[in-house]
Amino acid sequence: MDRRKFFKAGTIIGAGGLLLSPTSLFGNHSSANWKKPAKKPKNIIFLVSDGMSSGTLTMADLYSQRKYGKKTNWINLLENNNVKRALMDTSAANSLITDSAAGGSAWGGGVKVPNGKLNMGANGEEYTPILQKFKAAGKSVGCVTSVPITHATPASFCVTKKHRSLQEEIAEDYLKLRFDVMLGSGKEYFASDKRKDGKDLLEEFKKAGYFVAEYRSDLKKDAKNKPVIGVFEEGSLPYYIDHKTGINDFKETPSLAELSVFALNELRKNENGFVLQIEGGKVDWAAHANDTTAILEDQIAFDEAVGVALGFAESSPETLVIITTDHGNANPGLFYGKNADKNFEKLLSAKHSNEWVLRQVNKDTTSSQLIDLVEFASNLAISKEESELILTKIKTVQSDGLYNPYKLPFGDLAKIQAEYSNVHWAYSNHSADYVELTMFGAGSDILPSFIQNSELHHYMLHVAEVAAK
Ligand SMILES: [Zn+2]
Numbered sequence: 001m002d003r004r005k006f007f008k009a010g011t012i013i014g015a016g017g018l019l020l021s022p023t024s025l026f027g028n029h030s031s032a033n034w035k036k037p038a039k040k041p042k043n044i045i046f047l048v049s050d051g052m053s054s055g056t057l058t059m060a061d062l063y064s065q066r067k068y069g070k071k072t073n074w075i076n077l078l079e080n081n082n083v084k085r086a087l088m089d090t091s092a093a094n095s096l097i098t099d100s101a102a103g104g105s106a107w108g109g110g111v112k113v114p115n116g117k118l119n120m121g122a123n124g125e126e127y128t129p130i131l132q133k134f135k136a137a138g139k140s141v142g143c144v145t146s147v148p149i150t151h152a153t154p155a156s157f158c159v160t161k162k163h164r165s166l167q168e169e170i171a172e173d174y175l176k177l178r179f180d181v182m183l184g185s186g187k188e189y190f191a192s193d194k195r196k197d198g199k200d201l202l203e204e205f206k207k208a209g210y211f212v213a214e215y216r217s218d219l220k221k222d223a224k225n226k227p228v229i230g231v232f233e234e235g236s237l238p239y240y241i242d243h244k245t246g247i248n249d250f251k252e253t254p255s256l257a258e259l260s261v262f263a264l265n266e267l268r269k270n271e272n273g274f275v276l277q278i279e280g281g282k283v284d285w286a287a288h289a290n291d292t293t294a295i296l297e298d299q300i301a302f303d304e305a306v307g308v309a310l311g312f313a314e315s316s317p318e319t320l321v322i323i324t325t326d327h328g329n330a331n332p333g334l335f336y337g338k339n340a341d342k343n344f345e346k347l348l349s350a351k352h353s354n355e356w357v358l359r360q361v362n363k364d365t366t367s368s369q370l371i372d373l374v375e376f377a378s379n380l381a382i383s384k385e386e387s388e389l390i391l392t393k394i395k396t397v398q399s400d401g402l403y404n405p406y407k408l409p410f411g412d413l414a415k416i417q418a419e420y421s422n423v424h425w426a427y428s429n430h431s432a433d434y435v436e437l438t439m440f441g442a443g444s445d446i447l448p449s450f451i452q453n454s455e456l457h458h459y460m461l462h463v464a465e466v467a468a469k
Pocket of ligand 1: 284288329
């Protein structure tokens, strides 16, 4: 700031000596004042690590350097210094803390809505989702995720719904939308033996001319320019650490990066360009469960998809890549202590998630069996008393809702492991933290350094010169 501007700002002391609002100091940052970007993007790849606190981003990079001998693609990108960055306010219409429906809808519909709703206001106001807008403008559109394709984050770019829980309806909405590539999990929302109405939705997709993918090997087939729907598992894809260690059981399960490669190869066929959302959905699930080994590797799975997107953008410079999260979650971190570095390095030899451990424990499990299981999975040796505490909890713990359907003592185990790994968790739910937003490529140059989640919707339309209807 030059001196003259500083003194001008300094004159806003009111009669009573009170400092008035400093808006004049910072100017008007609203979207109406955005300039034209240096280059208009033809394609947008929007990557969301769902529920990624900054400690997650940090620890995944520390882990990657030590385990794989390289920085994560995301941190490497920042280090190369050819990106624009912002902090983003993730709040919902009715709370400082958003859920994934309201967070996604702010991007999806351009308006903050109450938690739980998809592009719908408190009084039923309906907002058109961004992929419908881009589709109407002649672009190809799609979503890729490691959780149900009908889950809040992908759905927030696609549909308008009074509640995120209406996943069977959302699956049917996708049939009508005929988006170009939709890949994820959540087979139960498409299967006749699981849906309340008994419809075989995948059969209906086939009849309507879709290419339907259910196995990793389907990704090698030619979709013959048909719209694509892919649902690969019930529930979600496995945690990446369980996927990799148990590869023989998961030969037909694709990774997030593999899904992303397939989606980009389909979408790139449209000469008018495309918009693709890629979600690392299980980072959020691992955060809710305070599952350290799971979150490290799922952030790596997300980062591999970041690598795929950046590789594409380097070969197609008319591409804007946006990398961010919808909210912090549980705020994990590596904390100070005598053997902190060494303790963290124990996690490099971890083989499984805590979910993998706790789902095999039953009333007959002995304390020494549990000690062995935990050590095999996380490379952390807990004590006899600690394992007995977990076994007692397993018999008494109550579910804390959506993300703990098996009523397992995730929090207790995480607290015990923290003493051995120095990775502590602040809580087991979303936070109000402002979050990291990184942009790379065409259209990134005018990103303001602080942005509301809802403004990002208008930013994408603005830089791509697609009219907001
Ligand atoms: Zn969540």
